[in-house]
Amino acid sequence: MAVMLLVALTVALFAGGATPAHADDVDVDKYDYVLAGNVTFNGTPLDGVLITVTGPGTDTEVKTGADGKWRVGVPEKASYTVTLDEDTLPEGVVVTKGGNTMTAEFGLTKTKSVNFFLGEGTRVTVSFFDQLINRVANGLNFGLLLALAAIGLSLIYGTTGLSNFAHSELITFGALMTLVFAVNLALPVWLAILIALVLSAALGWTLDAALWKPLRKRGVGVIQLMIVSIGLALAMRYTYQFFVGGATRQLPGASPAKLQLGPLSLSWIDLTSMAISVVVLLGVAYFLLRTRIGKATRAVSDNPSLASASGIDVDFVIRVVWVIGAALAGLSGILWAYFRPGVSWDMGFQILLLVFAAVVLGGLGTAFGALVGSIIVGLFVELSTLVLPPDMKFVGALVVLIVVLLVRPQGILGRKERIG
Amino acid sequence: MIDWGQVFSNAAVELISPTTAAYALAALGLAIHFGYTGLLNFGQAGFMALGAYGYAISILTFGFPVWGAVLVGIGASVIFALILGVPTLRLRADYLAIVTIAAAEIVRLLFTTNTFVAVTGSANGLSEYKDGFRALNPLHFEGTAGFGPWQHSADDWWVIIVSWTVVALACLFTWSLMRSPWGRVLKGIREDEDAVRALGKNVYSYKMQSLILGGVFGTLAGMIFIMPRAVIPAHYATSLTFFIYAILLLGGAATILGPVVGSMLFWVLLSFFSGFVARAVEVGWLPISQVQGGQLRFILVGVAIMLIVIFRPQGLLGNKKELAFVK
Numbered sequence: 001m002a003v004m005l006l007v008a009l010t011v012a013l014f015a016g017g018a019t020p021a022h023a024d025d026v027d028v029d030k031y032d033y034v035l036a037g038n039v040t041f042n043g044t045p046l047d048g049v050l051i052t053v054t055g056p057g058t059d060t061e062v063k064t065g066a067d068g069k070w071r072v073g074v075p076e077k078a079s080y081t082v083t084l085d086e087d088t089l090p091e092g093v094v095v096t097k098g099g100n101t102m103t104a105e106f107g108l109t110k111t112k113s114v115n116f117f118l119g120e121g122t123r124v125t126v127s128f129f130d131q132l133i134n135r136v137a138n139g140l141n142f143g144l145l146l147a148l149a150a151i152g153l154s155l156i157y158g159t160t161g162l163s164n165f166a167h168s169e170l171i172t173f174g175a176l177m178t179l180v181f182a183v184n185l186a187l188p189v190w191l192a193i194l195i196a197l198v199l200s201a202a203l204g205w206t207l208d209a210a211l212w213k214p215l216r217k218r219g220v221g222v223i224q225l226m227i228v229s230i231g232l233a234l235a236m237r238y239t240y241q242f243f244v245g246g247a248t249r250q251l252p253g254a255s256p257a258k259l260q261l262g263p264l265s266l267s268w269i270d271l272t273s274m275a276i277s278v279v280v281l282l283g284v285a286y287f288l289l290r291t292r293i294g295k296a297t298r299a300v301s302d303n304p305s306l307a308s309a310s311g312i313d314v315d316f317v318i319r320v321v322w323v324i325g326a327a328l329a330g331l332s333g334i335l336w337a338y339f340r341p342g343v344s345w346d347m348g349f350q351i352l353l354l355v356f357a358a359v360v361l362g363g364l365g366t367a368f369g370a371l372v373g374s375i376i377v378g379l380f381v382e383l384s385t386l387v388l389p390p391d392m393k394f395v396g397a398l399v400v401l402i403v404v405l406l407v408r409p410q411g412i413l414g415r416k417e418r419i420g
Numbered sequence: 421m422i423d424w425g426q427v428f429s430n431a432a433v434e435l436i437s438p439t440t441a442a443y444a445l446a447a448l449g450l451a452i453h454f455g456y457t458g459l460l461n462f463g464q465a466g467f468m469a470l471g472a473y474g475y476a477i478s479i480l481t482f483g484f485p486v487w488g489a490v491l492v493g494i495g496a497s498v499i500f501a502l503i504l505g506v507p508t509l510r511l512r513a514d515y516l517a518i519v520t521i522a523a524a525e526i527v528r529l530l531f532t533t534n535t536f537v538a539v540t541g542s543a544n545g546l547s548e549y550k551d552g553f554r555a556l557n558p559l560h561f562e563g564t565a566g567f568g569p570w571q572h573s574a575d576d577w578w579v580i581i582v583s584w585t586v587v588a589l590a591c592l593f594t595w596s597l598m599r600s601p602w603g604r605v606l607k608g609i610r611e612d613e614d615a616v617r618a619l620g621k622n623v624y625s626y627k628m629q630s631l632i633l634g635g636v637f638g639t640l641a642g643m644i645f646i647m648p649r650a651v652i653p654a655h656y657a658t659s660l661t662f663f664i665y666a667i668l669l670l671g672g673a674a675t676i677l678g679p680v681v682g683s684m685l686f687w688v689l690l691s692f693f694s695g696f697v698a699r700a701v702e703v704g705w706l707p708i709s710q711v712q713g714g715q716l717r718f719i720l721v722g723v724a725i726m727l728i729v730i731f732r733p734q735g736l737l738g739n740k741k742e743l744a745f746v747k
C-alpha cells in the first residue's frame with residue numbers, strides 16, 4: 001500500500017529580502033533565486049528532513065523546520081540538483097515516485113518549488129552481499145560480450161600484426177544493422193539479428209578484400225596500418241552519425257522486467273545474452289582447437305612465414321579471421337546494445353579501450369588470453385561501481401591495464417618472448 | 421547564391437588563429453615523439469588537457485599568477501610523462517600506443533566526473549581564468565584592428581602574438597636540439613634501438629626525455645588552446661589526438677616546419693570546407709542538414725589520414741628516408 005501524496009504544492013513568494021532567516025532557510029538573503037519546498041506526509045509536516053542542493057555555485061544542506069518547510073537561496077538561474085535524504089524520514093515513510101533526487105530549473109519567477117512524492121512503505125535496502133552478487137553477474141555478462149569483440153581483435157592482431165582501431169566500428173555496425181532491420185524495416189528481432197551478423201561478416205570480408213589485403217601486398221608497415229585503421233575508424237564512425245544522427249535508440253524488447261533468482265535480479269535478456277556468449281565462445285574454441293582451418297589460424301598467428309612454408313594459405317586464413325572477427329564484433333555490438341541499453345553511433349568506440357585493455361591484459365595475439373582478460377575487465381568495471389562513482393567506472397579498468405603492464409607486460413597468458 | 425568572399429575570408433582567419441597555433445605546437449610535440457624518436461604517443465590529448473586544466477585550476481582555485489599556473493601545467497605533464505613512460509618505454513611500440521590512449525582517457529574521465537565538480541566544473545568545464553593573461557597585454561585600442569580578413573580586438577591580437585611566438589620559439593628550440601648530438605641519438609633510436617644501445621647509450625632515458633619534452637609542448641599547446649574558448653572536458657577526447665596525428669602526417673612526421681604548415685593547411689582547408697558545405701546546404705545545393713554537413717568534415721579527416729599514410733607517408737615536407745614507421 002502506498003498512498004501517493006503530493007508533498008508541498010507551492011510556497012508563498014517572498015517579495016523583499018526583509019524576511020528573517022530561519023534555521024530552515026539557507027542563503028535566502030544572500031542570493032536572488034530561491035528553491036523551496038514543504039515536506040509533509042498525510043498532512044503532517046515532517047521536521048528535520050535533510051535536503052541537499054547542489055549545482056552551479058552552491059552545495060548546501062538544509063533541514064526542514066517544524067512546519068516541514070525549507071528554502072535555499074542559489075546564485076544563478078540555472079539547473080540544480082535537490083536530494084532528499086531518505087534516512088532522515090520517519091520510519092515507514094519513503095519517496096515513492098520519481099526517486100529522492102530531483103532536478104530543479106527556474107521558470108519565469110525567482111522561486112522554484114521542489115516537491116517530493118512521499119508514501120508509506122519500507123525502503124528496499126540492498127545488502128552489500130546482494131549488490132556484490134548482482135555486480136558479479138553483470139560483470140560476467142559484460143565481460144563475455146567484451147570477449148566476443150576481444151577475440152576477434154586478438155586474432156586479427158595475431159595473424160596480421162594490425163592493432164585494429166576500427167574494431168569499434170565493427171561492434172557498432174552489428175547493433176546499427178539490427179536497429180535498421182528490426183525497427184526501421186520492422187522485421188522480427190531474431191531475423192534482424194541474423195541479417196546483421198551476416199552483414200557484419202560481409203563487412204569483414206569487404207574490408208580485408210578492399211583495403212587490408214592490398215595494403216599487405218604493398219608491404220605497408222604495421223604502424224602505418226594502425227594509423228590507417230584510425231583514419232578508417234574516424235571516417236566510419238562519422239558516416240554512421242551522418243546517417244543515423246546523434247540520438248540513442250532502443251532495440252525492440254530492451255529493458256524488460258527483472259526476474260528474481262534468490263539474491264540475483266536479472267532480466268531474461270541478460271540470461272540469453274550470457275548463454276549466447278558462452279555458446280559462441282565455446283564454438284570459437286572448438287574452431288581454433290579442433291578444425292583444420294582453426295589450427296592453421298593458430299599456426300599463422302604463431303609464425304606467418306613458417307606457416308606459409310608449410311603449405312598454409314596465409315591470405316585465406318587471414319580472410320577467414322577477418323570474417324569471423326567482424327561477425328563476432330557485430331554480435332558483441334548487439335549484446336552491448338541490450339546491455340547499455342540503446343544503439344548509438346559511437347557505442348562501439350565507448351568500449352574500444354576496454355576491449356584493447358582486455359586483449360593486452362590477456363596477452364596480445366592470444367585468443368584465450370583475450371577471453372580471460374575480458375572477464376577480468378568486465379568484472380572490474382562492474383565491481384568498481386561498489387566503491388567508485390558510476391561515471392568513473394571505466395577509469396578503474398584502464399588503471400588496471402597500466403598496472404598489469406608494469407608487472408607482467410606480456411599479459412596473463414602471453415609468452416615472454418612476444419615483447420621486444 | 422554563395423557568398424564566396426565570406427567563405428574565403430573565414431578560411432583565411434584560421435591561418436593565424438590561436439587554435440591553429442595550438443594544434444601546430446601539439447603536433448610539434450608529437451613530431452618529437454613519433455617523427456624523431458619513433459614513440460607512438462596516442463595520449464597527446466591528455467597532455468593538452470593537463471595544460472588546460474593545470475592552468476585554469478591554478479588560477480581559479482589557488483589564485484596563482486600566470487607564470488605560476490604555466491609552471492603547474494608543465495609540472496603536471498612531466499609527472500604524467502613519467503607515469504606513462506616507466507611501464508611502457510621498455511616494451512614494444514604498440515604497447516605505448518595503447519597505454520597512452522588509455523591514460524589520456526583516464527585524465528579526461530577524471531576531469532569529467534561529478535566527484536571533483538568543485539574544482540573541475542565537471543562536464544560544464546571552467547571559464548573566467550583569462551583576466552590575468554589579459555592584464556599583461558601591452559596593446560590598447562578600442563574595437564578591432566588589423567588588415568584584410570584578419571580583424572581582431574586587442575585581447576585577441578595579444579593571444580595570437582603570444583601563441584605564435586611560443587610556436588616559433590618551440591620550432592627554433594626543436595630545430596637546434598635535433599641538430600645536436602642529443603637529437604642524433606633520438607634519430608638513432610628511431611632507426612635502430614639495439615644499435616644505439618650497443619653504442620652505450622641509455623636508450624630508456626633518452627626515450628623518457630623525448631616523451632617529457634614532447635609532452636610539455638603538448639601542455640603548452642593545451643594552454644594556448646583554451647585562450648580563445650573555455651575549458652570543456654569533451655574537447656580532450658581521443659579524436660583530438662587523431663586530429664593532431666592527421667596534421668603531423670600531413671606536414672611530415674620528422675620535420676620542424678611540417679607540423680606548422682600541416683596545422684595551417686588543415687585548419688584553412690577544414691574551415692573552407694565547412695563554410696562551403698554550410699553555405700551550400702543553405703542555398704539548397706546539398707540535400708543534407710547543417711548537422712550532417714558538420715559530420716562530413718570528420719569523415720573527410722578520416723579519409724585524408726588513410727590516403728596520406730598509404731600514398732605519401734612522409735607528408736608534404738618530409739623525406740621518406742627519415743621514416744621509422746615505413747618498413
